[in-house]
Amino acid sequence: MAISFNQIPENLRVPLVYIEFDNSRAVKGTPAIEYKMLVLGQMLATGSAAEATPVRVLSADHAVGLFGRGSMLTAMFKGIKEADRFMETWCIPLKDDAAGVAATGTIDFTGAATGTGVLNCYIAGRKVRASVPALATSAEAATALADAINADLDLPVTATVATGTVTLTARNKGECGNDIDIRFNYYTGEVYPAGLTVSVTAMTNGAANPDIADAIAGFGDEWWNGIVSPWTDGSNMVALEAELLDRWGPTNMKDGIAYTAIRGTHSESATWGDARNGHLGTTMPTGASPTPPWIWAAVYGVVASGSLSIDPARPLQTLVLPGIMPPTQGERWTMEERNLLLYDGLSTFTVDSGGLVRIERAITTYQKNAYGLPDPSYLDVTTPATLSYIRYATRARITQKFPRHKLADDGTRFGPGQAIVTPSIIRAELLALFRELETKGLVENFDQYKKELIVERDADDRNRVNVLSPPDLINQLRILAEQIQYIL
Template sequence: MPLGNIPEDIYVPLVYIDIDNSGALTGTPTLVNKVLIIGQQLASGTATALDTRRIGTSEADMDNAYGKGSMLAKMLKRFRKINPSTDMYALGVADLTGSAATATITVTVGTASAGIVALLIDGVSMQVAVKAGDDATVIATSIVAAVTAKTDLPITASAAAGVVTLTCKWKGETGNDIDVRYNYYDGELLAKGVTVTTTAMTGGAGTPDISAIVAAIPDEWYNHIVIPYSDTQSLNGLRDELVDRYGPLKMMEGTAYTAMRGTFSETSTWGEGRNDYLITCMGTNKSPSSPWDFAAAYGARASYSLAIDPARPLQTLVLTGILPPAKTDRWDWTERNLLLQSGVATYMVTAGDEVAIEREVSTYKVNSYGDPDPSYLDITTPATLGYLRYSLKAMVTNRFPRHKLAGDDVLDFIDPGQPIVTPKIMRNAIIEQARIDWVPKGLMEDMEGFKASLSVYRDESNKNRLNCVWKPDIVNQLRVFAALTQFKL
C-alpha cells in the first residue's frame, strides 16, 4: 500500500522515511496582525500618493515620506507611541480639491506687563513671552514665531496689525477640526494688559475620493484600518470594502477606527445615521486633540489589546497623549449613555486627566428591518468571531491539506496512513480545536452545547464537499455589574 509520498515500486534497499507535518500543530498558529493607516500627506513628502508602504519606528522617516506637520505623519507617530509592536502600513492621500481651513488670533493691548500668552493649538502647547510695553504687533509677531518653530503643527501662521492668521497645511473639511485655544492648563494666565480673541478653524472644504482610496488598498489582510474621515461618502465606501473582505470568500475581516468632533447633538445625530458593524467611531467632543489623532490613538490601543485577546473589553485603556475637553465641556453620564445607544464609542476622563476608552461600540444598532439588534454592539464580537474563523481555517488547511473525502462507513477499514477525512474525523478535529484552544483562551463557553449542536456532513449535490454548521457560544464581557442593597436596621 502507498504510504505518504513513498511509492510502492521501490526495489533499491533499504530505509525510506517520509515526514508529514499535518499533525504537528496543536492549537492555532499565531495570527500576525497588520494595521493600515490612511491619511492626507503634503506635497513636501517623498511618498507617492495612494501607494502603501510599511512603516518602522523612525519619526524622521514618517516626516520625510508624508511631510512634516501632515495629518498622516502625526497619525503614524501617535499610533507607534501607543502600539510599538503591530505591523503598520500607511496609505497617503494627496491634497484635495477644495479650500484650506483658517482661523485668527487677535491680540489687543492696553499696557502690557511682562508675562506669557499660553497657546494650545492642535493639542500642542506653546508659551509666547510678553515683555513689558509690547504692543499688539510685537506680540502677534512673537506668536507667529512660536507657531512656526513647532514644525509638527498642521498649520502655518502669518500676522498683520496684531492679527495672526492660521492656515491648515492641507485642503479639506478636516482642517475645520483643528483646535485653537489659550489658557488650557490650570494656572495659565494671560500677561496683564493683554487680551487674546481666537476664532475656530473654518472654511475648509472638500472630501477625498474614497473610491480611489479603496481601490488603492492592497488585496492583503489588514486586521485594523484607521481612517481620519467621518463624512458619509467616505465611510460608505470603506464600509462596502470591509463587508466584502469580511465575507466567506475573502475572510479578511477588519475593523475601521475613526473619530468625529462635534457637540452632543451633532455627534448623536451622526451616530443615528450609521449602522456599520465593522466601523467604530469615537466622539471627541471639544477635545484639544484632533479627530485623526484620536482615531490613531484609538486604533493603536485597540489593535494592541485585541491581538492579545479579541474577547477582552477595552474599557479603561488610556489613549496616551490625547487631551480631554475642559471640565465644563465634558459630556456627563447621561449624554455618554445616549451616545453609546446611538452607536458612538465613548471615553472617560481618569482622575489623572487621562482620556481612556469607556466602551468600544460599533455603529451597528438595527437589523435590515430596522428592529433593534445588539449582536454586533461591541467590536469585540467580530474580533472574536474573526479569530475563531481563522483558527478553524488554519486547522483544516494544516491537518487536511490534500486529503481524500469518504463516508464514515470506511473508518473500520482504511489503513492508518491513508490521507482520508470523513465527517466524523472532521467533527472530532473541530471539537478538539475547541477543547484545546477556544475554551482555554476564554473565547467560547458551553462546550457540551457546542458538541451537541455541531454538524459535519457531506454535501448531497457535491460529494467532494464537506459542510459544517458550528455554533460557538462566544464569551461576553463584564460591562455592567448591578446590585440591589436590601439592608436591615
Template sequence: MALGSIPNDIKVPLVYIEIDNSNALSGTPALAQKVLVIGQQLSTGSATALTLNRITNSDSQMDALYGYGSMMSRMLKAFRQSNDYTDVYALGVADLDAGTAAKGEITVAAASAKAGVIALLIAGESVQVGVNDADTTATIATAVIAKINANKNLPVTAALKAATTETVELTCKWKGSTGNDIDVRYNYYDGEVLPTGVTLTLVDMAGGAGTPDMDAVIAAVPNEWYNHIVMPYNDTQSLNTLRDELVTRWGPLKMIEGIAYTAFRGTFAETGAFGVARNDYLFTCMGTNKAPHSPFEFAAAYAGQASYSLGIDPARPLQTLVMTGLLPPAKELQWDMTERNLLLGDGIATYMVTPGGEVAIEREVSMYRENAFGDPDPSYLDITTPATLGYLRYSLRTMVTNRFPRHKLANDDVLNRLDPGQPVVTPKVMRNAMLELANNDWVPKGLMEDFDGFKTTLNVYRDSSDQNRLNCVFNPNIVNQFRIFAALMQFKL
C-alpha cells in the same frame, strides 16, 4: 498501497522516510496583527501617494515620508504613543487637487501690556509666546507667528492677515474638511493666564472643504489582511466606500476581515446625530467632544490601543485602557454619564477621563444598532464580537488547511477499514477535529463557553449535490464582557 508520496513501485534500496507536518500543531498559530493607516500627506514628504510604507517607531521616518505636521505624520505618532509594537502600514493620500484649506484667526489686543507668557494650545500642542512690558499688538502678533511657524510639527502655518497688524491667520497645511477640526485655544492648563493688558480673540478653524477620492484609495489597498484600519475621513461618501470594502473582506470568499476606527468632533447633539445616521458593524467611532486633539489623532490613538489589546485577546473588553497622549476637553464641557450612555446607544464609542486627566476607553461599541428592518439588534454591539468571530474563523481555517491540505473525502463507514496514514477525511473525522479545536483552543482561551451545547449542535455532513464538498454548521457561544455589576443592598437595623 502507497504511503504518503512514496511510490509503490520503487525498487532501489533502502530507507525512504517522508516527513508530514499535518499533525504537528496542537493549537492555533498566533494571528499576526497588521494595521493600515490612511491619511493625507504633504508634498514636502518623500512618500509616493497611494503607496504602502511599513512604519517603525521613528518619528523622523514619519516626518520624512509624509511631511512635518501632516495629517499622516500626526496620526502615526498618535498611534505609536499607544502602541509601539503592532505591525503598521501607512497609505498616504496626496493633497486634494480641488478643495480649500481651513483657516482660523488669533486677534491680539494689548493695552499697557505687562511681561508674561501667552499659553496657546494648537492641536493639543503647547505654544508658549513671551510678552515684554509695553509690547504692542503688532509686536505680539509677530511673536505669535514666529513661535507657531517655528514648531514644524504643528498642522498649521501662521501669517499676518491681509491689511492688519494684529490678526494672525492660521492655515491648515492641507486642503479638505478635516482641517476644520483642528483645535486652537489658550489657557488650557490650570494656572495659565494671559499677561496683564493682553487679550486674544479666536476664530475657530473653518472653511476647509473637500475629501479624497476614496475609490482610488481603496483600489490602492492590497488584497492583504489588515486587522485594523484607521480612517480619518468621516464624510458619508468616504465611509460608505470603506464600508463596502470591509463587508466584502468580511465575507466567506475573502475572510480577511478588518475593523475600522474613526472619530467625530462635535457637541453632544451633533455627535449623536452622526451616530444614528450610520449602522456599520465593522466601524467603531469615538466621539471626541471638543477635545484639543483632532479626530484623526483620536482615531489613530484609539486604534493603537485597541489593536494591541485585541491582538492579545479579541474577547477582552477595552474599558479603562488609556489612549496615551490625548488631552480631554475642558472640565465644564466633558460629557456626563447620562450623555455618554445615550451616545453609546447612538453607536458612538465613549471615553472617560481618569483622575489624572488621562483619556481612557470607556466602551468600544460599533456603529451597528439595527437590523435590515430597522428593529434594534445588539448582536454586534461591541467590536469585541467581530474581533472574536474573526479569530474563531481564522483558527478553524488554519486547522483545516494545516491538517487536511490534500485529503480525500469519504463517508464514515470507511474509517475502520482504511490503511494507517491514509489521507482521508470523513464527517466524523472533521467533527472530532473541530471539537478538539474548540476544547483545546477556544474554551481555554476564554473565547467560547458552553462546550456541551456546541458539541450537541455541531453538524458536519457531505453535500448532497457535490460529493467533493464537506458542509458544517456550528454554533459557538462566544464569551461576553464584564461590563456592569448591579447589586441591591437590602440592609437591616
C-alpha cells in the same frame, strides 16, 4: 499501499531507505494572528512616500521623511508609536485633493500688555509659547505669536500676521482642517498677559477630502486587521464600509475593524452616529478635546488593536489612550450623555483624576437590523473580533491537518495511514478545537455546542462537507447590578 505518501513514489526498486516529512500534525494549539494595522491619511508634497501605495512605517521619525513634517500622517504616527511601538503599522498615503480648500482660522489681539507675560496657545493640542514684553502692542503680540507658530514645523498650520490678527492656514487641505482646535490657557495657572485681550475664530472653510477609493485600490490582497481613517464624511464612510463588508465575506475572509473619530457637540456626534450602521467600524466622539480627531482615531486604533490581538474577547474598558488631551472639566460629557451616545452607535471615554483618557466602552456603529429594528448582535467590537479569530483558527486547523485528503462517508473501511477524512473526523476535530478555544476564554457551553454542531457531506457535491457551527461566545463583565436589603 495503505499509507498515503506525499513524495515517495510507488515504483521504486533502487535500494534502500527513503524518508519524507509531513508537517500536518506538527502544530499544536490555536494559532496567533500576526496583526497588521493600516493607516490612511494625507501627506505633504515634502514627503517621499509614493501616493496610494502601502508603505511600512517603522517609527515616528520614519514617518516624517515619508509624509512630510507637519502633515496629518506624521502626527498620526507620532501618536501611534508613542502608544505602541510593537504593532506592525503600514500606511497608504494620499495627497490633498486637487479641488481641496485649506481651512483657516484667526486669533485677534486687542489692547496692550501692561506687564511682561507669556501667551500659552494650543493648536491641535500642541503648545506654542510666545513671550510678550511689557507695553507690547496688540500688533507686536500677534507678531510674536505668529513667529512662534511658524518656528514649530510640526504644527498642522502656518501663520501670517496683519495689524494684530494672526491668520492660521492648515497645511493639509480638506474638511479635516476644520477640526484643528485653537485655544489658550488649557492648564490651570495659565493666563493672558495683563492688558491683552485675545479672541479666537475657529478653523473653517476646509473642503474636499481626498477620495478614499484611491486608498482602497491600494489595499490589495493583504489582510489588514485594523484600519484607521481620518475621513468621516459620508461618501468616504460609505466606501470604506463597503470594502470592509466585502473583506468580511466568506470568500475573502480578510476582515478588519475600522477606527475613526469625530469632533463636535453632543448633538452633532449623535446625529453622525445615527446615520451609520456598520458592524466593522468603531467611532470615538472626541467632544471638545484639543487633540485632533485623526490623532484620536490613530491612538484609539492602535490601542484597541493591540489588546484585541492578545485577546479578542477581553473588553477594552479602562485602556489608556496615551497622548490624548481630554476636554476641559466643564466640557466633558456626563454619564447620562455618554449613555445616550452608546445608543447612537458611538464609543465613549472617561477621564481619570490624573487627566488620562481611558476607553469606557468600545462599540461598533451597528444598531439596527435589515428591518430597522434595534439589534445588539454586533454591539461591542469584541464580537466581530472574536468571530474573526474563531474563523481564522478553524481555517488554520482544517488546512493544516487535512490539506490533501480524500473524502469518504462515515463507516468507510479504509486502511490506517490513508489521507482520508470523513464527516465524523472533521466533527471530532471541530470539537477538539472548541475545547481549545474554551480554554483560551473565547467560547463557553461545550455541551450545547456538541449537541447542535452539524457536520455532513453534501448530497449534491460529494467533494464538499457542510458545517453548521453554533459557538456560544464568551461575554464581558460590563454591568454589575445589586440591591442591598439591609437590616438594622
